[in-house]
Amino acid sequence: xxxxxxxxxxxxxxxxxxxxxxxxxxxxxxxxxxxxxxxxxxxxxxxxxxxxxxxxxxxxxxxxxxxxxxxxxxxxxxxxxxxxxxxxxxxxxxxxxxxxxxxxxxxxxxxxxxxxxxxxxxxxxxxxxxxxxxxxxxxxxxxxxxxxxxxxxxxxxxxxxxxxxxxxxxxxxxxxxxxxxxxxxxxxxxxxxxxxxxxxxxxxxxxxxxxxxxxxxxxxxxxxxxxxxxxxxxxxxxxxxxxxxxxxxxxxxxxxxxxxxxxxxxxxxxxxxxxxxxxxxxxxxxxxxxxxxxxxxxxxxxxxxxxxxxxxxxxxxxxxxxxxxxxxxxxxxxxxxxxxxxxxxxxxxxxxxxxxxxxxxxxxxxxxxxxxxxxxxxxxxxxxxxxxxxxxxxxxxxxxxxxxxxx
Amino acid sequence: xxxxxxxxxxxxxxxxxxxxxxxxxxxxxxxxxxxxxxxxxxxxxxxxxxxxxxxxxxxxxxxxxxxxxxxxxxxxxxxxxxxxxxxxxxxxxxxxxxxxxxxxxxxxxxxxxxxxxxxxxxxxxxxxxxxxxxxxxxxxxxxxxxxxxxxxxxxxxxxxxxxxxxxxxxxxxxxxxxxxxxxxxxxxxxxxxxxxxxxxxxxxxxxxxxxxxxxxxxxxxxxxxxxxxxxxxxxxxx
Ligand SMILES: Nc1ncnc2c1ncn2[C@@H]1O[C@H](COP(=O)(O)OP(=O)(O)OP(=O)(O)O)[C@@H](O)[C@H]1O
Ligand SMILES: [Mg+2]
Numbered sequence: 001x002x003x004x005x006x007x008x009x010x011x012x013x014x015x016x017x018x019x020x021x022x023x024x025x026x027x028x029x030x031x032x033x034x035x036x037x038x039x040x041x042x043x044x045x046x047x048x049x050x051x052x053x054x055x056x057x058x059x060x061x062x063x064x065x066x067x068x069x070x071x072x073x074x075x076x077x078x079x080x081x082x083x084x085x086x087x088x089x090x091x092x093x094x095x096x097x098x099x100x101x102x103x104x105x106x107x108x109x110x111x112x113x114x115x116x117x118x119x120x121x122x123x124x125x126x127x128x129x130x131x132x133x134x135x136x137x138x139x140x141x142x143x144x145x146x147x148x149x150x151x152x153x154x155x156x157x158x159x160x161x162x163x164x165x166x167x168x169x170x171x172x173x174x175x176x177x178x179x180x181x182x183x184x185x186x187x188x189x190x191x192x193x194x195x196x197x198x199x200x201x202x203x204x205x206x207x208x209x210x211x212x213x214x215x216x217x218x219x220x221x222x223x224x225x226x227x228x229x230x231x232x233x234x235x236x237x238x239x240x241x242x243x244x245x246x247x248x249x250x251x252x253x254x255x256x257x258x259x260x261x262x263x264x265x266x267x268x269x270x271x272x273x274x275x276x277x278x279x280x281x282x283x284x285x286x287x288x289x290x291x292x293x294x295x296x297x298x299x300x301x302x303x304x305x306x307x308x309x310x311x312x313x314x315x316x317x318x319x320x321x322x323x324x325x326x327x328x329x330x331x332x333x334x335x336x337x338x339x340x341x342x343x344x345x346x347x348x349x350x351x352x353x354x355x356x357x358x359x360x361x362x363x364x365x366x367x368x369x370x371x372x373x374x375x376x377x378x379x380x381x382x383x384x385x386x387x388x389x390x391x392x393x394x395x396x397x398x399x400x401x402x403x404x405x406x407x
Numbered sequence: 408x409x410x411x412x413x414x415x416x417x418x419x420x421x422x423x424x425x426x427x428x429x430x431x432x433x434x435x436x437x438x439x440x441x442x443x444x445x446x447x448x449x450x451x452x453x454x455x456x457x458x459x460x461x462x463x464x465x466x467x468x469x470x471x472x473x474x475x476x477x478x479x480x481x482x483x484x485x486x487x488x489x490x491x492x493x494x495x496x497x498x499x500x501x502x503x504x505x506x507x508x509x510x511x512x513x514x515x516x517x518x519x520x521x522x523x524x525x526x527x528x529x530x531x532x533x534x535x536x537x538x539x540x541x542x543x544x545x546x547x548x549x550x551x552x553x554x555x556x557x558x559x560x561x562x563x564x565x566x567x568x569x570x571x572x573x574x575x576x577x578x579x580x581x582x583x584x585x586x587x588x589x590x591x592x593x594x595x596x597x598x599x600x601x602x603x604x605x606x607x608x609x610x611x612x613x614x615x616x617x618x619x620x621x622x623x624x625x626x627x628x629x630x631x632x633x634x635x636x637x638x639x640x641x642x643x644x645x
Binding site: 016401 | 462465467468487488491492494495496500502506507508510519520522523524528567571
């Protein structure tokens with residue numbers, strides 16, 4: 001039973017000592033602002049990661065060729081020519097596979113007119129862009145017949161387009177990659193950063209046959225360093241991983257006790273663990289900020305105890321004219337809750353303001369959700385009740401005679 | 408069995424305070440019955456236990472032993488909330504020091520018991536203003552306690568005691584802080600209330616004040632040493 005009078009009285013009591021009320025609320029204000037800001041930054045980081053994951057393409061495996069040991073020096077994954085394009089074709093036949101694309105990568109210098117630019121050249125098949133869910137902005141992807149005949153055609157990323165062409169339309173122009181002329185058939189849409197912070201738009205795609213024969217050369221034609229495999233769904237991934245392992249071991253004639261000469265990585269799982277990490281990090285940020293909320297709550301408790309002592313006589317009078325312990329308790333609880341909620345309101349505004357400022361000054365990603373604000377208010381109300389309870393109870397349990405005699 | 412028609416009935420009521428030197432008796436086996444409509448003055452030397460007795464009657468304090476029936480109801484058997492209800496509706500208490508809340512208007516001060524009685528704002532304010540008019544302060548309703556005289560403050564305190572239509576008014580030295588002229592006015596007001604049917608018990612040190620009552624009870628050392636009509640009581644004191 002919280003009536004209008006009680007609210008009015010709590011308001012009057014808060015107004016009776018404005019400076020003290022303001023300073024007490026300041027603790028709450030800072031605590032809530034910190035929580036709102038930290039949650040906004042945490043949510044922003046999570047959304048960034050999520051966007052990166054989505055931009056990577058979903059349900060992806062990467063199959064790497066195995067390592068070799070030459071003269072006791074282990075060369076690392078992808079060094080041995082154990083994985084072939086026909087391995088990829090065999091994998092494409094497995095149930096649960098949506099698409100497979102071979103990847104043969106290298107770095108090369110690009111030239112167009114007076115401009116030049118060094119970037120990663122990725123040799124692959126036309127379906128690579130679908131597999132990575134990466135739309136073409138202008139032009140069209142190269143075709144299977146381009147792959148068959150190792151044509152010199154290229155799809156370029158946004159960063160490359162900007163650096164070589166500026167504002168010009170690159171489609172239909174000829175660029176030089178390692179001195180070889182390549183026709184630009186299309187420009188990829190903008191992708192932004194990958195999870196590890198690389199610029200995904202700084203790339204050029206060419207048919208893998210062209211990459212092997214005309215650009216980088218290889219002692220093992222048909223062998224690739226890696227294959228990108230996309231499963232039809234996330235649920236299909238664990239079973240597919242097993243099927244691929246079995247298939248490749250069989251194709252590579254490996255004995256059951258032999259080490260595999262390839263590696264399969266589940267990129268989606270990696271991405272998910274990364275998302276989990278940012279989630280935990282933002283939770284941690286929130287938890288640290290909550291400590292200041294706790295300190296704010298203790299400030300309220302402190303001032304409520306002072307207030308109860310100061311108003312002992314008033315409490316005595318109220319009891320003498322018929323206030324029950326619960327009336328007195330409610331009065332002081334309400335005051336504590338109002339103080340913490342008012343502090344919360346200002347804190348939310350301050351926190352949102354700081355988040356907007358952080359965004360415009362430091363380009364930090366911030367996301368303010370209604371959920372975080374509602375949560376802040378609930379926590380503030382709870383802090384008010386929790387820290388107001390002891391002082392309110394102390395007031396409610398006063399002996400009327402002793403309280404009336406208090407000077 | 409307690410007398411059903413009595414407003415106050417006290418039997419073998421004792422009160423002692425625990426002190427480091429052992430229990431300190433303040434009230435010693437007091438018996439007293441006050442009938443409906445009586446006007447009782449309580450006198451006695453300082454420290455004789457008058458205030459302690461009034462506080463017990465007002466449900467502000469509890470006796471160490473003995474029985475107290477208010478309107479036939481055994482007060483000792485009531486819990487905190489029920490006793491709060493008695494203070495709110497059955498008893499009006501008037502203090503020597505007025506005990507008004509300084510930050511509230513006179514109307515709000517007078518209406519405060521009605522807040523705890525659970526009345527709506529309009530009803531509360533209406534009744535508070537009517538009672539303020541009754542004690543002669545109709546033109547001060549929006550004023551504050553520190554802007555009016557002591558006599559007026561005591562009138563406000565009486566209005567607050569009256570606002571919930573109590574059957575019993577307890578006043579502990581209500582004129583103790585007032586000059587003799589103002590005291591006379593306040594006593595006239597108590598006389599009026601008593602004439603209207605309210606039972607009044609008041610403590611005083613002044614024989615002139617006690618003269619307004621019809622029955623005099625004299626305390627000495629925690630016991631009632633005299634109980635009778637007012638005229639005789641004054642002679643007994645001399
Ligand atoms: N809380 C307490 N602890 C110990 N002794 C107390 C306490 N309260 C009152 N007393 C003692 O009880 C005795 C009676 O006090 P009380 O206030 O009832 O006297 P009184 O008759 O009202 O006196 P006065 O005329 O001065 O108001 C006094 O001796 C006082 O010292
Ligand atoms: Mg006294």
